[in-house]
Amino acid sequence: xxxxxxxVFLVLAMPLRTAMAAERWEALPPTPAPVPGLQTGHAExxxxxxxxxxxGQGSPVVVLHGGLAxxxxxxxxxxxxxxxxxxxxxxxxxxxxxxxxxxxxGYNLMTDDVVALLxxxxxxxxxxxGWSDGAIIGLDMAMRHPDRVGRIFAFGANTQTSGLKDGxxxxxxxxxxxxxARQEYAHLSPTPDQxxxxxxxxxxxxxxxxxxxxxxxxTIRSPxxxxxxxxxxxxxxEHTEYIAATIPGARLxxxxxxxxFAFLQDPGLFNAALLDFLGDK
Numbered sequence: 567x568x569x570x571x572x573x574v575f576l577v578l579a580m581p582l583r584t585a586m587a588a589e590r591w592e593a594l595p596p597t598p599a600p601v602p603g604l605q606t607g608h609a610e611x612x613x614x615x616x617x618x619x620x621x622g623q624g625s626p627v628v629v630l631h632g633g634l635a636x637x638x639x640x641x642x643x644x645x646x647x648x649x650x651x652x653x654x655x656x657x658x659x660x661x662x663x664x665x666x667x668x669x670x671x672g673y674n675l676m677t678d679d680v681v682a683l684l685x686x687x688x689x690x691x692x693x694x695x696g697w698s699d700g701a702i703i704g705l706d707m708a709m710r711h712p713d714r715v716g717r718i719f720a721f722g723a724n725t726q727t728s729g730l731k732d733g734x735x736x737x738x739x740x741x742x743x744x745x746x747a748r749q750e751y752a753h754l755s756p757t758p759d760q761x762x763x764x765x766x767x768x769x770x771x772x773x774x775x776x777x778x779x780x781x782x783x784x785t786i787r788s789p790x791x792x793x794x795x796x797x798x799x800x801x802x803x804e805h806t807e808y809i810a811a812t813i814p815g816a817r818l819x820x821x822x823x824x825x826x827f828a829f830l831q832d833p834g835l836f837n838a839a840l841l842d843f844l845g846d847k
Contacts, residue, residue: 590832591797591825594742597750598641598830601648604655608663611682612675615756617663618656618683622648625716626692627844628680629655630700632722632826633768634747636662636754642833643695643840651844654687656680658699660764662754671771673699677706681714693717693844697829698800702776705813708788709778719843720809721793721836722801722826725778729805737799739825783812790816791843795824795831 604619619637627647629640637644637655647653658676660666669675680703684692693716694704701723707715724730734740748765752758792810794801803820810818819839824831 590823591795592739593831594739594827595830597638597746600638601641601644609683609686611686612679613667613669614659615665616656616659616679616683618654620652620654622651622653624651626689627651627653628692628694629653630694630696630703631658632698632700633772634744634765636750640697640829643829643837646837646841656683665756666764671767673702673706673775674710677703677710680707681711684714691716695719695840696721698722698826705786708786709782712787715788717844718788718790719793719840720790722798723809724801724805725776725783725809727774727777729802731800731802734800739827740799743827780812784814786813791819792816793819793821793839795821795826795828797825799826801826
């Protein structure tokens with residue numbers, strides 16, 4: 567079996583971390599404010615009204631957030647990318663400022679939303695930066711719409727439900743995130759009083775999806791960097807390693823001292839890995 571190269575960001579060339587910094591994975595830093603200069607819009611597609619925003623110039627990069635969240639979470643990454651790329655951020659259907667309809671949530675449905683948005687924006691092909699559900703969407707695009715996807719930076723993904731840790735939602739950091747997500751939904755959503763119904767729909771999706779086979783993952787031809795934090799609350803380490811070992815040519819990167827929210831906990835390290843992978847083309 568092909569050996570997978572596990573790249574671990576070491577701290578040998580960095581100053582010694584303080585005791586407080588060594589526990590950064592136990593904190594949930596604030597959600598970034600919306601990025602200044604974003605050009606926002608809504609696209610009517612697939613029976614919903616999808617919120618999106620753009621900033622920067624260059625080769626296109628689509629930034630996709632995790633489940634229950636919104637595009638503001640990845641604001642630090644958007645700012646880092648905007649100097650080199652045309653960055654498109656999206657609030658997935660039902661999340662943030664986007665609406666949902668009666669269709670059951672599914673990764674294929676949310677992927678089709680992204681592809682339809684690319685059509686509206688006249689973008690033939692884009693790199694994908696995805697966190698959690700956003701990373702799953704990126705991998706789904708690579709399998710079902712391979713001509714629309716370039717590089718994929720897949721952070722905190724699972725490709726089978728068995729890759730999730732039992733009771734991850736009880737972890738204090740993840741529980742704090744879910745509480746924050748409820749508050750942000752009430753502030754941003756066109757249906758602010760429907761969070762419980764929305765969360766129930768997302769929960770049903772998480773129970774059953776994704777469940778891709780090895781054969782399906784092996785159809786991916788996009789360059790993929792499989793990334794996670796060494797203290798991820800929800801994803802099993804062995805599952806992250808499995809994803810990287812199964813996708814042809816994929817590389818694995820484990821970020822130290824961070825969790826499923828590494829992009830908030832250590833944005834400098836996260837962005838360095840992101841920019842190194844995508845380049846400044």
